[in-house]
Amino acid sequence: MGFFSKLKEALKKTKNSLAAKLTDLFSRNKLGNEFYEDLEEILIASDVSVRTADDIVEAIKERAIEEKCRDKDYVVGLLKEAIYDKLTAAEPLEICTPAVIMVVGVNGVGKTTSIGKLANLYAKDGFSVTIAAADTFRAAASEQLSVWADRAKVRIVKHAEGADPSAVVYDAVSSVKAKNTDILIIDTAGRLHVKANLMEELKKMDRVVNREFPEANFYKIIVLDASTGQNAYNQVEAFKDDVGLDGIILTKLDGTAKGGFVVSLCSELEVPVVYVGTGEKIDDIEEFDAEEFVDALFE
Amino acid sequence: MAQFATLSEKLNHIFSKLTKRGRLTELEIKTAMREVRIALLEADVSLSVAKDFIAKVSEKAVGQEILKSLSPAQQVIKIVNEELIALMGSTNAKLEVASKPPTIIMMCGLQGAGKTTFCGKLGMLLKKQGKKPLLVACDVYRPAAITQLKVVGEKVGVEVFEKGQGNPVKIAREGVKYAQSYGFDTVIIDTAGRLQIDEQLMQELENIKKEVNPTEILLTVDAMTGQIAVDVADTFNKRLEVTGLILTKLDGDTRGGATLSIKAVTGKPVKFCGTGEKLGDIEPFYPDRMASRILGMGDVLSLIEKAENAISEEQAKKFEKKFRENSFTLEDYLVQFDAMKKMGGIKDILSMMPGNKLKISDADIDEKKIEQIKAIIHSMTPKERRDPNIINFSRKNRIARGSGTTVQDINKLLKQFEQTKQMMKQMKNNKMFRF
Numbered sequence: 001m002g003f004f005s006k007l008k009e010a011l012k013k014t015k016n017s018l019a020a021k022l023t024d025l026f027s028r029n030k031l032g033n034e035f036y037e038d039l040e041e042i043l044i045a046s047d048v049s050v051r052t053a054d055d056i057v058e059a060i061k062e063r064a065i066e067e068k069c070r071d072k073d074y075v076v077g078l079l080k081e082a083i084y085d086k087l088t089a090a091e092p093l094e095i096c097t098p099a100v101i102m103v104v105g106v107n108g109v110g111k112t113t114s115i116g117k118l119a120n121l122y123a124k125d126g127f128s129v130t131i132a133a134a135d136t137f138r139a140a141a142s143e144q145l146s147v148w149a150d151r152a153k154v155r156i157v158k159h160a161e162g163a164d165p166s167a168v169v170y171d172a173v174s175s176v177k178a179k180n181t182d183i184l185i186i187d188t189a190g191r192l193h194v195k196a197n198l199m200e201e202l203k204k205m206d207r208v209v210n211r212e213f214p215e216a217n218f219y220k221i222i223v224l225d226a227s228t229g230q231n232a233y234n235q236v237e238a239f240k241d242d243v244g245l246d247g248i249i250l251t252k253l254d255g256t257a258k259g260g261f262v263v264s265l266c267s268e269l270e271v272p273v274v275y276v277g278t279g280e281k282i283d284d285i286e287e288f289d290a291e292e293f294v295d296a297l298f299e
Numbered sequence: 300m301a302q303f304a305t306l307s308e309k310l311n312h313i314f315s316k317l318t319k320r321g322r323l324t325e326l327e328i329k330t331a332m333r334e335v336r337i338a339l340l341e342a343d344v345s346l347s348v349a350k351d352f353i354a355k356v357s358e359k360a361v362g363q364e365i366l367k368s369l370s371p372a373q374q375v376i377k378i379v380n381e382e383l384i385a386l387m388g389s390t391n392a393k394l395e396v397a398s399k400p401p402t403i404i405m406m407c408g409l410q411g412a413g414k415t416t417f418c419g420k421l422g423m424l425l426k427k428q429g430k431k432p433l434l435v436a437c438d439v440y441r442p443a444a445i446t447q448l449k450v451v452g453e454k455v456g457v458e459v460f461e462k463g464q465g466n467p468v469k470i471a472r473e474g475v476k477y478a479q480s481y482g483f484d485t486v487i488i489d490t491a492g493r494l495q496i497d498e499q500l501m502q503e504l505e506n507i508k509k510e511v512n513p514t515e516i517l518l519t520v521d522a523m524t525g526q527i528a529v530d531v532a533d534t535f536n537k538r539l540e541v542t543g544l545i546l547t548k549l550d551g552d553t554r555g556g557a558t559l560s561i562k563a564v565t566g567k568p569v570k571f572c573g574t575g576e577k578l579g580d581i582e583p584f585y586p587d588r589m590a591s592r593i594l595g596m597g598d599v600l601s602l603i604e605k606a607e608n609a610i611s612e613e614q615a616k617k618f619e620k621k622f623r624e625n626s627f628t629l630e631d632y633l634v635q636f637d638a639m640k641k642m643g644g645i646k647d648i649l650s651m652m653p654g655n656k657l658k659i660s661d662a663d664i665d666e667k668k669i670e671q672i673k674a675i676i677h678s679m680t681p682k683e684r685r686d687p688n689i690i691n692f693s694r695k696n697r698i699a700r701g702s703g704t705t706v707q708d709i710n711k712l713l714k715q716f717e718q719t720k721q722m723m724k725q726m727k728n729n730k731m732f733r734f
């Protein structure tokens with residue numbers, strides 16, 4: 001039996017099955033497979049993972065078929081809604097003082113810059129803020145953070161290059177406790193999540209804060225670069241495993257990258273996006289708006 | 300996402316029903332290519348590049364006779380793999396040298412890609428080759444970027460030319476003049492990271508190019524880059540006619556599909572790879588390894604080469620035999636330990652294995668630990684060394700006392716040993732899997 005006759009046979013048997021309905025639907029209206037493939041490709045081109053894009057579009061397709069819907073805009077609306085739901089699936093983050101915020105992430109994603117922006121944001125809201133230069137590895141990291149501390153007009157605690165990052169954390173915690181500072185933000189060195197020794201170093205910093213400042217609300221935020229691809233998933237998974245994560249800052253959204261990978265991160269790994277970075281200047285930070293984000297995917 | 304079946308597993312599944320051998324049919328190719336497409340997209344190959352690639356490979360594959368020695372799945376992977384390698388270009392493209400010195404190398408790329416670090420790495424490499432490079436600080440925007448370059452320069456003993464936060468075009472020109480006056484043969488210009496859509500800053504790069512006429516313009520791309528890689532590379536290349544590509548952060552677990560995107564769209568060679576934060580972490584580009592990495596088959600060759608450098612040929616043969624016969628003992632382990640260290644740590648090696656999820660810390664194999672391990676193994680009886688399975692609690696206690704360690708230390712060592720054996724088995728299998 002040839003391929004087509006086989007297919008016909010199979011279809012006969014499943015007349016009322018989904019496949020039959022599909023054939024029916026697509027033979028009669030404009031919302032053919034191509035339309036849904038296009039939708040899926042829009043998502044993939046924004047770095048939504050293939051699997052997530054496939055899941056979402058399949059679900060929408062099924063629903064559209066059930067509702068016998070043929071209106072493209074309506075289907076796109078359904079799709080946006082589905083993505084919105086995923087993006088808001090994780091518990092939103094609320095920061096209460098006294099707070100310690102440790103900012104983590106792989107190399108070059110925008111941790112230090114985001115800390116400068118956050119410090120400025122919180123200081124402008126009337127909180128007292130101190131930042132800790134616990135990146136003692138990268139060349140001129142603490143000098144870079146010092147510039148941001150000046151710009152945001154906040155205090156900085158730092159040691160020399162090559163110092164033990166946990167010692168910086170320890171000093172910073174002692175200092176904010178003594179001064180009753182509302183918010184301590186810790187800058188950490190960029191580290192690839194596959195480097196066990198660097199992840200150990202991070203865990204040590206985590207322990208220092210927990211031990212020395214148990215009364216503080218301790219948040220761990222990962223910074224992700226919007227131009228990253230599917231590796232973002234591995235990053236969040238690993239950092240979450242090792243120190244736990246309370247939120248995501250998605251940077252470099254002023255470029256053309258959409259950062260679609262956060263869709264799976266919010267829903268599957270249950271880490272909410274808290275802020276987005278939209279430039280290199282101190283005010284280029286915004287609270288994450290799921291609706292705007294979804295609209296941008298389809299722009 | 301590691302929970303996915305590998306491409307080869309998926310293809311094997313597709314073709315599992317195909318018992319008859321012969322030519323690959325169009326339908327089979329189509330089904331297989333759907334999986335290849337997904338694998339490429341999951342590896343971050345840009346959509347348009349993946350589509351083109353699939354179209355090209357399908358055309359080649361249709362009607363190809365299946366080789367006797369291969370399964371249809373392997374045949375498809377072979378074709379895909381070969382095409383990927385071909386697209387990825389030559390190994391280790393050399394840097395161009397100006398006929399009249401100095402050779403001028405200009406860096407460019409997005410923010411945080413690794414340009415400044417690469418300047419240091421290249422400076423160090425050139426210095427080792429007996430050249431006299433000069434670093435020029437033209438990132439006048441990022442806070443402390445100049446200091447960063449100066450620190451990096453100092454670490455590798457290469458002079459840095461800087462004029463503070465001045466005009467980058469002017470600084471570049473003066474840097475080159477400085478090099479000419481003081482006998483530097485190579486000028487490496489660090490520039491600020493910028494978005495490819497930032498008109499003003501892209502213009503600035505064009506102006507620097509016009510001013511100093513670089514021998515090489517190197518686009519630096521983070522190996523973790525996603526779909527956007529194709530736009531970035533295309534824009535930078537169109538505006539600057541880049542001469543080569545630098546791929547950074549390959550020490551992570553990214554599949555690195557961006558490599559295919561940037562190669563496909565620019566046609567320019569990848570000249571170097573960054574494989575770590577340290578300034579010695581610079582490597583040539585190996586297209587075949589990159590291809591297998593993108594396809595999710597692990598960077599097995601790279602691993603084998605590293606192993607070869609660290610272990611002598613003879614030793615390697617001996618070990619290989621032992622692995623094959625499953626007779627690798629703790630004594631061999633001891634010998635191997637020093638070699639392991641040379642290979643850059645178990646962790647590094649494991650990270651190159653396909654689908655690996657084992658976690659071993661580099662700290663597990665530092666110098667002090669090696670001494671401890673030697674002591675432990677020396678405190679074992681020859682029988683125990685040959686067959687660690689017999690080491691029960693009372694034996695452990697005896698060994699602990701003899702070596703001045705704890706039972707925990709011994710447990711840890713035995714576990715590590717098991718993992719190493721495991722790893723080597725994997726390595727062996729992978730080697731056999733290559734076609």
Ligand SMILES: Nc1nc2c(ncn2[C@@H]2O[C@H](COP(=O)(O)OP(=O)(O)OP(=O)(O)O)[C@@H](O)[C@H]2O)c(=O)[nH]1
Nearest residue numbers: 107108109110111112113190252277278279410411
């Ligand atoms: N366009 C744009 N650039 C950004 C944004 N956030 C950070 N950057 C730039 O990205 C580069 C890296 O930023 P850093 O803040 O140094 O990143 P990091 O994560 O601290 O880097 P390491 O400490 O080196 O790992 C810098 O050039 C920043 O100016 C953003 O939202 N948009």
Ligand SMILES: Nc1nc2c(ncn2[C@@H]2O[C@H](COP(=O)(O)OP(=O)(O)O)[C@@H](O)[C@H]2O)c(=O)[nH]1
Nearest residue numbers: 107108190411412413414415416548573574575
């Ligand atoms: N793991 C790893 N990190 C790297 C590599 N190359 C650069 N980096 C890090 O990436 C970050 C950004 O690098 P930098 O040179 O400042 O990027 P630039 O903004 O393009 O100049 C720094 O934290 C570097 O240490 C690499 O090959 N591997």
Ligand SMILES: [Mg+2]
Nearest residue numbers: 111112135141
């Ligand atoms: Mg930083």
Ligand SMILES: [Mg+2]
Nearest residue numbers: 414415438444
């Ligand atoms: Mg730089």
